[in-house]
Amino acid sequence: MTPRQRERAILALITEQPVETQQDLVVGLEERGVEVTQATISRDIKRLGLFKRPLPDGRYRYAAPEVPKTSPGEVGGFVIAVEPASAMLVVKTRVGRASAVAIAMDENPPAGVVGTLAGDDTVLVLLASAQDSQKVRAEIERSYL
Amino acid sequence: MTPRQRERAILALITEQPVETQQDLVVGLEERGVEVTQATISRDIKRLGLFKRPLPDGRYRYAAPEVPKTSPGEVGGFVIAVEPASAMLVVKTRVGRASAVAIAMDENPPAGVVGTLAGDDTVLVLLASAQDSQKVRAEIERSYL
DNA sequence: GACGTGCTTGCATTTTTATTCGCCAACATG
DNA sequence: CATGTTGGCGAATAAAAATGCAAGCACGTC
Numbered sequence: 001m002t003p004r005q006r007e008r009a010i011l012a013l014i015t016e017q018p019v020e021t022q023q024d025l026v027v028g029l030e031e032r033g034v035e036v037t038q039a040t041i042s043r044d045i046k047r048l049g050l051f052k053r054p055l056p057d058g059r060y061r062y063a064a065p066e067v068p069k070t071s072p073g074e075v076g077g078f079v080i081a082v083e084p085a086s087a088m089l090v091v092k093t094r095v096g097r098a099s100a101v102a103i104a105m106d107e108n109p110p111a112g113v114v115g116t117l118a119g120d121d122t123v124l125v126l127l128a129s130a131q132d133s134q135k136v137r138a139e140i141e142r143s144y145l
Numbered sequence: 146m147t148p149r150q151r152e153r154a155i156l157a158l159i160t161e162q163p164v165e166t167q168q169d170l171v172v173g174l175e176e177r178g179v180e181v182t183q184a185t186i187s188r189d190i191k192r193l194g195l196f197k198r199p200l201p202d203g204r205y206r207y208a209a210p211e212v213p214k215t216s217p218g219e220v221g222g223f224v225i226a227v228e229p230a231s232a233m234l235v236v237k238t239r240v241g242r243a244s245a246v247a248i249a250m251d252e253n254p255p256a257g258v259v260g261t262l263a264g265d266d267t268v269l270v271l272l273a274s275a276q277d278s279q280k281v282r283a284e285i286e287r288s289y290l
Numbered sequence: 291g292a293c294g295t296g297c298t299t300g301c302a303t304t305t306t307t308a309t310t311c312g313c314c315a316a317c318a319t320g
Numbered sequence: 321c322a323t324g325t326t327g328g329c330g331a332a333t334a335a336a337a338a339t340g341c342a343a344g345c346a347c348g349t350c
Contacts, residue, residue, distance in 0.1 A: 003329095039308080039332095043308085045327090054193075181300090184300065190337090
């Protein structure tokens with residue numbers, strides 16, 4: 001179980017059902033076979049940018065941030081990690097920011113980038129060759145991390 | 146100092162400067178001449194629907210909810226309080242929801258309502274006569290509270 | 291004026307969340 | 321193989337936030 005997988009599980013959980021506390025998440029994840037402590041959840045939540053909203057009925061619920069419309073250029077800080085994978089890079093972004101990052105890269109592509117494919121919090125960057133990966137990775141980290 | 150005034154001050158404070166903790170708010174309000182304890186801040190925050198966002202830089206900041214585009218009809222729970230004032234009603238809503246409530250009321254006006262005027266978190270409802278206030282108030286509370 | 295009701299608040303405390311610390315595993319380097 | 325170095329984790333703890341409770345106040349009613 002990588003942190004990334006667990007974070008996906010957390011996102012799934014909070015969108016599927018109301019989650020009031022981090023302890024709820026510990027329990028919910030356990031039911032899905034993921035063992036973690038509250039401390040780790042707290043760190044995951046920080047990474048994901050999740051927050052605890054007060055609801056009109058007086059209860060609370062963890063929620064994912066709404067995606068603000070972002071003009072390309074103000075995407076600094078959106079990228080969390082960049083990892084090479086043969087002639088590709090897997091760029092992990094904050095939740096919902098992947099397409100903003102991908103658009104920014106499309107509009108100003110680093111040398112060696114052939115194309116991008118954006119999911120929700122991941123951008124797959126296709127490279128001309130695996131040789132470029134370190135250089136491109138460095139550039140992406142410089143521009144968007 | 147009414148709760149309403151204090152809540153306005155809180156909103157002003159968190160939009161003007163980064164606020165990391167409720168204690169920051171206690172201090173900030175004190176500088177503006179408002180004395181409160183953390184307990185009250187916590188309750189105000191709950192009423193206002195504010196939440197503490199993790200920022201990309203690892204810090205936190207209290208923020209007001211973004212206003213979702215709301216189709217009239219799903220405005221239940223937006224209203225916090227309704228108070229009569231001569232031939233008017235002052236309808237306090239969750240932050241940014243006032244116009245949604247006003248639109249909903251315009252589209253389906255309770256008997257006796259002449260018109261509405263929406264601010265940010267307040268709707269002023271103009272009545273045909275002060276006589277109607279209790280009836281209209283009850284209806285608004287039933288529909289939107 | 292005495293009494294009741296409904297709000298609001300602070301205090302004290304509990305509950306929840308964030309962080310510090312040390313440990314372990316994976317990986318690189320000599 | 322020894323020796324960093326890095327990242328991630330849990331346990332414990334510190335810090336922050338939520339809440340039960342009782343007191344105070346404004347208002348209305350008898």
